[in-house]
Amino acid sequence: MSFGKILIYLGILLFIVGLVLSYAPGLFGWFGKLPGDIRIQDENRYIFIPITSMIIVSIVLTLLINLFFRR
Numbered sequence: 001m002s003f004g005k006i007l008i009y010l011g012i013l014l015f016i017v018g019l020v021l022s023y024a025p026g027l028f029g030w031f032g033k034l035p036g037d038i039r040i041q042d043e044n045r046y047i048f049i050p051i052t053s054m055i056i057v058s059i060v061l062t063l064l065i066n067l068f069f070r071r
């Protein structure tokens with residue numbers, strides 16, 4: 001697969017994700033609010049570490065990459 005085709009597919013994917021986030025923002029309302037996501041809020045600062053959410057994103061991306069780029 002050429003680099004140009006990969007860029008085209010990536011652009012289409014980003015376009016679709018942008019449409020979903022624009023017209024259905026509640027669809028990803030769970031992201032960042034899972035158990036295991038760390039939030040530390042103080043008077044002057046706010047620290048957010050999305051550990052569980054990033055593990056889920058990593059698993060999904062690994063499955064998609066293995067599904068589409070398997071030889």
